[in-house]
Amino acid sequence: MNSKEVAIIGGGVAGISAAVALTDIGFMVHIIERDVQLGGHATSFACKATDKCSKCLVCVADELVLKASQHPKIRVLTGSEVMSFSGKPGDFELRISQAGGEESLFKESVLKIGAIVIATGFMPFNAEEKKEYGYGKYKNVITASDFERAIRANGAISRPTDGSAPEKITFFQCVGSRDESIGKGYCSKVCCSYALKLSKLVKSEIPESDITIFYMDVQPTGKDFLKLRESCEEMGIKFVRNLPSKIYGYADSDFMRVNNLNNNTGEVVQDEFDLIVLSVGMSPQNDVKFLANTFKVDLDEHNFFKGLKQSTNLSNTPGIFLAGACQGPKDIEESMAHGRAAAAEVVKMLREQ
Ligand SMILES: Cc1cc2nc3c(=O)[nH]c(=O)nc-3n(C[C@H](O)[C@H](O)[C@H](O)COP(=O)(O)OP(=O)(O)OC[C@H]3O[C@@H](n4cnc5c(N)ncnc54)[C@H](O)[C@@H]3O)c2cc1C
Numbered sequence: 274m275n276s277k278e279v280a281i282i283g284g285g286v287a288g289i290s291a292a293v294a295l296t297d298i299g300f301m302v303h304i305i306e307r308d309v310q311l312g313g314h315a316t317s318f319a320c321k322a323t324d325k326c327s328k329c330l331v332c333v334a335d336e337l338v339l340k341a342s343q344h345p346k347i348r349v350l351t352g353s354e355v356m357s358f359s360g361k362p363g364d365f366e367l368r369i370s371q372a373g374g375e376e377s378l379f380k381e382s383v384l385k386i387g388a389i390v391i392a393t394g395f396m397p398f399n400a401e402e403k404k405e406y407g408y409g410k411y412k413n414v415i416t417a418s419d420f421e422r423a424i425r426a427n428g429a430i431s432r433p434t435d436g437s438a439p440e441k442i443t444f445f446q447c448v449g450s451r452d453e454s455i456g457k458g459y460c461s462k463v464c465c466s467y468a469l470k471l472s473k474l475v476k477s478e479i480p481e482s483d484i485t486i487f488y489m490d491v492q493p494t495g496k497d498f499l500k501l502r503e504s505c506e507e508m509g510i511k512f513v514r515n516l517p518s519k520i521y522g523y524a525d526s527d528f529m530r531v532n533n534l535n536n537n538t539g540e541v542v543q544d545e546f547d548l549i550v551l552s553v554g555m556s557p558q559n560d561v562k563f564l565a566n567t568f569k570v571d572l573d574e575h576n577f578f579k580g581l582k583q584s585t586n587l588s589n590t591p592g593i594f595l596a597g598a599c600q601g602p603k604d605i606e607e608s609m610a611h612g613r614a615a616a617a618e619v620v621k622m623l624r625e626q
């Protein structure tokens with residue numbers, strides 16, 4: 274029995290928050306992260322501060338990563354993946370493979386732990402699935418993930434075709450969410466908030482820019498949301514309650530055309546933009562089925578890990594816990610809180626052993 278050690282699969286904000294909470298009460302934690310570094314999606318995003326902090330929490334994620342990488346009781350195994358597992362709650366064996374080493378490309382090892390937390394997060398929706406938006410075909414159609422990464426890397430907002438400041442920008446909401454035609458009927462919960470914060474950032478960096486947000490209905494997530502929308506409108510950002518069905522490119526221009534229905538007159542209005550940002554939603558991680566089979570953990574109808582009614586941190590397999598966006602869409606704050614709650618469930622279970 275090795276119940277003072279816990280394995281966490283996935284080193285995003287949820288996994289790290291669970292790890293830090295467990296070490297605070299004396300546990301040793303192994304984080305199995307398949308990427309080359311900790312942090313997950315949140316550490317690829319941009320600070321969305323204008324003259325004020327937008328409370329996007331991206332910097333909090335950066336701080337968490339630093340804390341975990343220096344923590345004496347957190348062992349970070351990057352380039353690692355789970356191969357198999359056996360045992361019972363309080364006494365599991367987890368076989369993992371880790372990339373690296375000079376003699377072999379992959380090294381196998383066995384961890385003896387008391388509990389396992391799955392914190393493998395999500396994948397941004399693959400916008401190529403919405404062919405009518407031309408992602409991958411028109412260079413100035415980008416996803417919000419691309420936009421976040423580019424702003425973080427370059428510190429400036431530019432259009433991909435020539436690096437110049439975009440003049441007419443639009444955000445398309447609910448791309449890959451609330452769309453039964455592609456089997457994703459759920460709301461991703463985070464994209465209204467991040468899109469509005471990004472649009473404010475663009476407006477404050479490029480005051481002469483003309484920004485439109487096309488939406489079905491803006492999801493009021495979080496207590497500050499209505500204030501956020503009002504502040505967008507005060508800056509001159511336009512909201513149009515209608516999602517254009519298609520993006521048309523031109524052979525000789527960086528601009529693209531969209532048609533949209535004017536809800537008041539019923540007329541179809543044409544508009545042109547030189548940067549279109551697709552507010553992609555949160556899809557399940559690509560290997561959820563492998564992990565679900567390995568740990569005999571149920572998935573919900575959208576292929577996120579299914580929590581039990583009494584706590585969404587509990588899976589149907591005793592000793593296997595869930596944390597963060599792998600259990601369903603969550604923002605950074607919620608993912609961190611879910612990670613800490615998973616740690617509390619682990620401790621409760623191990624104390625009962
Ligand atoms: C475009 C976009 C912008 C966003 N902007 C914001 C924002 O500004 N503010 C905000 O609060 N939220 C934002 N979010 C939401 C935010 O990304 C999530 O809340 C957060 O990343 C969830 O953290 P997580 O740890 O659950 O998952 P993730 O960030 O997905 O981390 C999961 C980790 O697990 C690892 N992993 C996956 N599978 C395995 C495996 N099999 N084995 C080992 N490791 C594995 C991954 O490599 C990753 O490091 C945004 C989301 C999107 C799509």
Ligand code: SF4
Pocket residue numbers: 319320321322323325326327328329330331332333
């Ligand atoms: S990263 Fe987000 S929370 Fe941090 S300072 Fe910037 S706007 Fe504020």
Ligand code: SF4
Pocket residue numbers: 446447448450451459460461462463464465466490491492552554
């Ligand atoms: S959060 Fe907003 S953009 Fe995202 S799916 Fe929900 S309603 Fe659509």
